[in-house]
Amino acid sequence: MTVVDLGTIRRLVSVTVDDVEHRVPEGATIMDVLDDAGADTPRLCQAPNLTPVNACRVCVVEVEGSRPLVPSCARRVEDGMVVRTDTERVAHSRKMVLELLASANDLSEAGDDVARWQIEYGADPERYGPPGPPAAAGERGNRHAGHHSLPDGETRATVAQPVTVDNDLYVRDYARCILCYKCVEACGTDAQNTFAIAVAGRGFDATISTEFAVPLPDSACVYCGNCIGVCPTGALKSVAEHERREAGTWDPEGETVTSTICSFCGVGCTLELHVQDNTIVNVTSPHDHSVTHGHLCIKGRFGFQHVQNR
Amino acid sequence: MFGAGGGTSAYQEVEETDLVLLWGSNARETHPIYFHHVLTGLRNGAEMYVVDPRRTSTARWAKGHLPLDVGTDIALAHGMGRAILDAGLENRAFIERATTGFDEYRRTVEQWSVERAAAVTGVDADLIRETALAFARADRAQLCWTLGITEHHNAVDNVRALINLALLTGHVGRWGSGLVPLRGQNNVQGGGDMGAIPNKLPGGYDVTDDAHRARFDAAWGSSVPPVKGLHLSQMFEAMERREIRAAYVVGENPAESEADVAHARALLSGLDHLVVQDIFRTATAELADVVLPSCADWCEYEGTVTSSERRVQRVRKALDPPGLARPDTEILCDLARRLGHDWGTPSAEQVWDELRSLSLDWHAGMSYARLEAEGGLQWPCPSLDHPGTPTMHTRLWERDPALRGAPAPFAPVEHAGPLDELSPEFPLRLTTVRRLDSYNSGVQTGGYASPLRRDEALCLDAADGLALGLHDGERVRVVSRRGAVEAPVRFDAAARPGLAFITPHFSEQVDVNLITNEAWDPQSGTSEFKATAIRIEKLSATVRVPVAGS
């Protein structure tokens, strides 16, 4: 029996998960219930500070009465709901989502959780054949919706393409992009409301893009880096991190993370300084802080260089 | 406000309000994360009005933009007050129960018909009326301001004029209704709270308050002078009178940031002794006899800062400081030792706990452990079991007069335009503004490569530029009553005829404070950065060219 605290007083409803009954406040998601019960529910497009888009489908569960599986991140509990996570169907879909993504994307920087889930669910991306050649820079963004050339199946299509470096602050490595929409949401109504990027194109050829794929400096981008903050796969990262990774000096094991407050305006944003070798390599903000909700501006995220021009 | 120098609302309140009135604030660029809360409020159905001479990116989100002439804020506020009274929309019950001085206020604004306010401010009368009535009719409203209100010779009067509007409508002291001065620096609130203003002790106690001062005297084993000290502008005047012969400047760069900066530099240079304690070799440090390199407190040492919603939060050490740099407290204690006082070597937490022992009303309940666990706390927080205070002055709504406490006074302030008046010789209004990616004099933000950064330029309305025979990008001489600088012009849609703007971020490109007005507000000491009268001269021609509309 679990109680999920959502901060405000709500009616409690009864949900059964894998035969265990939970009393939870109305309005909680299935994922809230699972998290509180300590389940290790995989997730990629979900973030606590963003509206669920339920696009990745890796968190699916069975809900009695629903033929398709349902995304636990977005579905709100209802009284009497019966949920199963321990079925072969659930395991199969989770495995396949992880496998399909790994077959199309470079997930090598998607973090330990994703690596663990890949193994746990038995994802085997290699069975789709060897990866096809990477696309030339900008080519993927120029494909016309509704048209593709007939594949022969000898290689598997991927989203591999060169890294886009068009400004001094961050790079876009879209070979890693799983189209989770998080960056679009953070740039859009969930935080920054700048709308510099959106999903363009369709289907497998969809990309995250500025208008006409113009470089970021020609777009509305204000370099708040909130897209980086929410990116789950390393598709968006700071130039500092990119360069260290390229140079082989990236050292996540030696990294310390220290919370402090931004040194600029009077809003008082909590910064998490990620430090390697006495150098700030990244700045994030905790998603559960009432001031920032995990989001920063250009000064907070990138304006630290003055303390290391030593 | 009403005895406590801080905003009355928590940020979250703007998400749950019905009307946002942003006055002299380009929060979209200068307080971007606060503006996230504003945008959430707008998405939740709030309406926003923005008072700003420029059509800023903030103003472009507004339902109504009131492009007033620089320095006419009190006229606008009074015009709005009159409109509210004319419509009978003042909050009678609140006024009677929780305020004083209403009659005098009414008499003051009586003279400010909307039409007169429109004539003085340049804002359309209907728009003034619309904004006033929307503000008054809103169930909940947030009134926020920034430097557009405070960087004037009459900054405190400006603020009071806005407070009047909140009192008139009862938009203070309720969740969703309040006054929010958005602080320009991460600890301008905390610095004041710690007593770093001339008339206050730590915790907001007045230096003239004998009872409280006695506690400090006892704790410190010394005697705090019961007189109001000098603020920055007064210090420079005292330097001028040669009453101040030495200065110890900590974390401030007046040789760049002061208005009429040439004058300020001359005064600093003329001191017998100048000590500068800073993390940078600033322009001021260049003038110093002794430079004490200090840590960047926000990432190289421990401590607290206080935000615009009175939230005290911890800063922590993430980096080893460079070279000989040391924490400010260590330097101060060492200095004290050299001067014969052993203050020991207190940790940041020990310093904080001393404050808590003295700031009984605001900070006593804020232990480091609590600040850590609760993501900061909002003062007043008088005891360890007190949750902190998101919304201030809720007392004003108490029915019981004892709980209600002292009423909030209306202030019958008078409109007074910029001291640096426009004239045929100086026909154009220059105002200083800030950009999203840069910060004040630029010493901190100059360090990173912002893709947004553009070369400094005097931004002008295209019509003014063309009338002067200028082309976009042309270098000109910008002349004020105090001096002249050269700068390229840029035609910018955020300006309007008669109004030019420039930032203080890049003094190495355009040393704008050579021409700004040092005239300062006698109450706050803030200079009139926002209103400079200028003319523009073509570099190629010696003749003065007229400006549109003059």
Add this chain to the structure above:
Amino acid sequence: MDLVLLPDAATDAERAAVDGVVGTVSEPRRDLLLPAFHAVMDGVGWISRGALSYVCERLHVPPAEAYGVATFYALFSVTPRAPRVAHVCDDVGCAAFGGEDLCAAMEERLGAPGERDDVTWTRSPCLGLCERAPAVFLQRASASPPSEREGNPDATRALESSPHDDEPGGDHAQIAPATADAVVHALDGEDVPGPDPVVSTPQAGAPDLELLSRVGVVDPADLDSYRAAGGYAGLRRALAVGSARVVDEITVASLTGRGGAAFPTGTKWAAVAGSPEPEKYLVCNADESEPGTFKDRVLMEADPFALVEAMTVAGIAVGARTGYLYVRGEYPAAERAIERAVAEARRHGYLGDDVMGSGRVFDIEVRRGAGAYICGEETALMNSLEGRRGEPRAKPPFPTVAGLFGRPTVINNVETLVNVLRIVAEGGPAFASVGSGRSTGTKLFCLSGVVSRPGVYEVPMGTTLRELLELAGGVPADLRAILLGGAAGSFVTPDQLDVPLTLEGTREIGATLGSGVVLCFDSSTDFAAVLRRIAGFFRDESCGQCVPCRVGTVRQEEALARIVRGREIGGRTVELQLLRDVDRVMTDASICGLGQTAASAVRSALALGLIGEETS
């Protein structure tokens, strides 16, 4: 909001095109994004940076989002291309029936797709003209080709002879059956004759028709003709008995949605009618794009007033004041017929502020799709109407709770709505007496492929597949398989012809009525090509939002390619397992019906041994 626009300026022609749709006001009207893009496409032939920026400025839409919308739809181009484009159907209903031959001929005449900059051609998914294969859809912008515009960006050259003077911004046309000659002439501006509904409706004029009773009988352009055939009796009766009664009748009739999902219509109507929200919408889903389906097109072309009347009945019954009719972009004749009917109805007081003097308010806005199968999914369609990418939304909330613009919305397919007129006229019980179980009333079927008399047929629910084929000239000789229900349906074989065509009957044999597709193939069919086309279709039409469908449709197509080419990785059994795995995740975990059915036809074809041996 603080929009940041690219510095590129729109040309006068682009501005004129946009202004024609948007008028002179500048306000947040994202819902006009598709109409504005259509206007630019029709006028100029592609959407330039300047045009997009101008649209964004006028409608207050961030340019990155507008670009995301423009690139979502196949009929929009954000790169310069020939102003006149022939879309040649190579989908399952056309390819083997002249479509591939036509593609070859077009390549011979005009070079590769996109090669020429004055006129060109491209391959297209099903154009909904399957009864007259091979089919072609023409986009004819009024602009001159890019090469002629160089140095003179505003130059436009009117079509030599514009077949539709009311569309100065260019026009669209369909040719079916098409020949290369006819297509090339049409690209040069030659007039294209309108559709002949009778050809598409072999039963036309037969006495026992309900939905098709007026096809070929009334003049689709003439309200009087419609009224003479009993038109607007339904609305009159609906207004007389009141909304509650109308909703009851629909519920009693047990009418189910005819677009493919077969949801009970009365349930939707009752939910929206009962909602306390002040603003509600009715949406007619006329984005008929399921390969092999053309029934709604025929209804709209031949009997548009029936749909207008039915929408009016529905809108008033559920309390909506505005109905949106979202018609497929590749259906120019249907769109014109509907536009004309709406205008006529409005002129005669059948739409507007006082419908038939009842004091009730209802009007219809016609919106054009832009080449996206997914927009047939109801929530994707609503996003499209709102000026967004046609990505399906998560359900719940269902459209009856939060639909178009977040308001309670009834969305019904064209055929579903036309059924309403009969129910209102005869009452729910009479309707329910036809057919059985959940399958009541009559149903339209789209017969094509190797049948003698292809076209739309109306039969009572419960008619067997064999009886249906008999109507169309008999069971085709050498019949090998029938694609039943569309690309999202499944194949059935000649030994299953006695299946009763009901929701229940088809389910019993693991099939579905879907959108009423009955596409017949004989044993000469290259089923490998058919399956690859279906797999390619879903890969092209997946919106890309969810992983199972976005990547799964690609992997399905690749695996099929390997199987067909005998290049299996690890042998056929391993490949079939892989396909089953992909099938399962798409079916189980996709957001919407597209992904959930993207493996259906392939699965059934493999099971039936249409390529290689039977697999189950």
